[in-house]
Amino acid sequence: MADIFHITVLVLLTVYPAYRLFRNRSVSSAAMLVAFWCSALVLGLDGQAVRSPEAFLLWKGAGLYAEALLCPVWIAFSLCYARRFSLREISITQRAAFVLSFIPAAIVAVYPVRAFLFAPDFAYEKVLFLEPLAFFFYLQIMLFLAIALFNLEATIANASHGVRWKVKFAVVGAGAMAMSFILYFSQSLLFRSLDMGFMTVRLGALAFGALLVAYSEVERGAEERIVISRSLTYRSFVLLLAALFLVGVGIMGEGMKLFGKSFNQYMLTGMGFAACVALVLLVLSEGLRRKLRVLVQRNFYGEKYDYRVEWDAFTERISSARSRDELFKNILIAFCETFGVVGGAVFMRGRHSRNFLPVCFHEMDSAETLFCSDGKLAVRMAQERAVLDLRREGTDFDAGEARFLKDVEARFIIPACAGDQMLALIVLGRPINMAEQYDEEDMALMGALSRQVAVVFKNLRLGDELAEARDMEAFGKVAAFLLHDLKNQVYPLGLLTENAREYINEPEFQKDMLDSLEGVVARMKALIRQLTHIPANPALDMRPVDLMELARDTAESMPENTVRFFGEPVIVQADAEEMRKVLLNLYLNAFEAGTGAPFDVHVGCETQPYVKVVDYGRGIDESVLRDGLFVPFRTTKEKGLGIGLYQSKQIVEAHGGTLNVTNVAGKGATFWVNLPR
Known part of the structure; x- marks a missing residue:
């Protein structure tokens, strides 16, 4: 019966982690596989030592290696199980603990098995007597397994309210498995020996822990990724439990001295293990913690909440x-x-x-x-x-x-x-x-x-x-720019309509009218294309442009004899259509400011190529210049949109140039467009 139970536990520890790794290929699953298989290896080798007493030193020698490897594999498992694993997030202290956990394995590699233990009557009494080296060997194993328990406690302590109940049983089960080895090896502290009869208790504890892990993952999921905060400080229950355990071991040692064989070792150890697991479950119980919190607040502080x-x-x-x-x-x-x-x-x-x-x-x-x-x-x-x-x-x-x-x-x-x-x-x-x-x-x-x-x-x-208001504001700005462009395109159409009443029958006028209409249609189509696809930062179509020729072409949309040109041809790199918008806007402003009187356009190159538009109207009010002439949606015209100069300045600056104004009150204003060479 004992052999069947032994084999069943080995199958559980071997098959379940392999199944989990098959279903969920992750670092956590791989670490569980190694930790569970190493635990199963310890059980298997100890079982063979018990069943083959004539070769127990051979099996126990291999078992010492497996027991030593429990330290690094369980620490690794505790650092990644149910956590969001990242090597960079592991503290230097934890890395040092992992490296030092290989010391027991190094000790086994250096010393022969007889330096650890001896058993003169192992065929009749399954007790291994320990040498001083083994005492320190098993003490190190217990300390490193306690570090694994500390890491598991940190996992549950960092879990949020919604995650803690999902991983609680799995973490407790894994902790129970590590604790079973600590309890088993604690014999070395009490008696300087290991009674292999305790293997059954250890088997039961490992089976109980593995079943808790399996139940938790199957019923509540195994995909949690708890983030461990380095700055989190808390009172460790594991440290308190370890202190109580060492005190308990000392009391048990004294009890053995006083009562001898009448002190039931097996029963006491089993009850102690069950009590420890029960205590951990109670401490992690949300209901119990809630009761204790309310009890402490009301009885010690007078109020339920701080x-x-x-x-x-x-x-x-x-x-x-x-x-x-x-x-x-x-x-x-x-x-x-x-x-x-x-x-x-x-x-x-x-x-x-x-x-x-x-x-x-x-x-x-x-x-x-x-x-x-x-x-x-x-x-x-x-x-x-x-x-x-x-x-x-x-x-x-x-x-x-x-x-x-x-x-x-x-x-x-x-x-x-x-x-x-x-x-x-x-x-x-x-x-x-x-x-x-x-x-x-x-x-x-x-x-x-x-x-x-x-x-x-x-x-x-x-x-x-x-956010909605800003979207509407942005839409309003786009609409305002669109209306301004449409307004500038409609103006030459109005002039054509007026002149057509007198000159519609003249062939030369008909030709000029068709040319003007084709130009307006082309610009309207270009505007429609821009509105169909508006990029975040519109790219300029930079080509060599003669500023004088562009200035004269733009003036064809104005009434006859309203623009006087001065200067000479100047070639610059510019987007002709965008600069046409700037010049047309400046022409219209100059024409309206002079109430229909002629205005001057100067094209030249001093330190930079420039276009200068000079009107002879009333000039610009100082208050407008002070408050900002190029601010959008600010206008002094009765039906103005306040877009033209702002848009013109944006276009000129996109070319790497500047748009400036000089003003003489009552005598007119001059707008300067300076472009890079």
């Missing part, structure tokens, strides 16, 4: 969110951990709908449901603006609302109100400790936290509205 601590923790959770989804999740986790409930959901009022729509579920079955603004629940919460305890006040709501609240085992509904608006409803599920009593202190803290949540949600809504 409000400063709760507020700091809640604020820290909110401020650490890096996305909207993470913000919602952090809010629910904070409520669940603070008030000891299993899960929750957030229902937020839609921006374009008055109904409350689900935006986040945490440890609660998601549902395609909503709370109508005119439903009984929303109306009641809007009127009372207080936390609703469903156990005390019932669920007299609409049928769909009542069914949803029953399905998710809801206990509390908390309104998040800002001013006269109810922005969201927070639904909290059943308590972890079903016997916990909630009073006015709980309700007050829920209300305080919900008001903070309402402020956050209001800021989110204001941010959305601001």
Whole structure:
């Protein structure tokens, strides 16, 4: 029977990690495979030593290597199991511990097996007597396995509320397996010997731990990736347990001296192991921790909550969110951990709908449901603006609302109100400790936290509205630029229409009119192409352009005898169509400023190529120059858009040039376009 049990445990330790690695090829799965197989190897070699007493030194010699390798493989397993593994995130201390964990293997490689142990009557009494070297050998193994336990505790301590319950049994099971070896090797401290009869207890402990791991991963998933914070400091339960264990070992040693064989070694060791595992499970129990927390707060501090601590923790959770989804999740986790409930959901009022729509579920079955603004629940919460305890006040709501609240085992509904608006409803599920009593202190803290949540949600809504306003503003700017270009294109068409009444029958006018219309059509098509595909930074079509020729061509859109040209041809690299927009805008401004009087255009090259447009109107008001002549949407014209000069300046600067103005009040203004050579 014992052999069957032995083989069953070996199969479990061998097959399950291989199956897990096959299903999930990850560093964590590979580390589990090595740790479990090394543990199985220790069991197998010890079993062979017991079954073949005549060759026990051979089997035990190989077993010493396997026992020594338990240290690095279990430390490696504890550093990556259920964690987001990265070599860079492993501290220097942990790396040093991993390297030092190979010392027991080095000791085995240097010394022969007889330097560790001897067994004069092993065929009759399965006890290995240890040499002093073995005492220190097994002490090192226990210390390194304790480091693995410390790492496993760090994993569970860093797990969030929603993850801890998923990995709790798996981490406890892995810890139980490591603890079983510590208990087994602790005989070396007590008796300077190893009683192989304890193998059955160790087999049971390993089977129990492996089954816990398998159960947790099959039932609750094995894909968690807990992030370990280097800055996290906490009181280690493993260190306390290790201290208690060493004290217990000392007491047991004294008991053996006093009572001898009447002190039942096997029973006491088994009970001690079971008690340790039970204690770990109780400490990791959410319900027990909740009870202890409430008990300590109320009996030692007079209040259930330390409000400063709760507020700091809640604020820290909110401020650490890096996305909207993470913000919602952090809010629910904070409520669940603070008030000891299993899960929750957030229902937020839609921006374009008055109904409350689900935006986040945490440890609660998601549902395609909503709370109508005119439903009984929303109306009641809007009127009372207080936390609703469903156990005390019932669920007299609409049928769909009542069914949803029953399905998710809801206990509390908390309104998040800002001013006269109810922005969201927070639904909290059943308590972890079903016997916990909630009073006015709980309700007050829920209300305080919900008001903070309402402020956050209001800021989110204001941010959305601001983003929409900016989008509309951008659209308005595009529309304004479009209207300005259309206005400049319509102007020459108006001149053609007026002149056509007199000269339509003249062949020369007909030819000029067709040329002008073709030019307008070409520019309109180019404008349509730009609007069809607007790049983030439009590229200029830079080609050699004669500024004098471009200035004269642009003037053809103006009435006859309104433009006087001075200067000489100057060749520059420019986008002809874009510069045409600039010149046409300056021409129209000069023409309107002079109330139809002629204006001058100078083209030349001094330090830089330039085009100068001089009008002889009233000039520009000093207030306009002071406030900003090139600011968009600012105009002094009755029907102006305030776009032309701003757009012209942008085009000139895109060419690497400058657009400046000089002004003499009452005598006119001069605009300078300077371009690079």
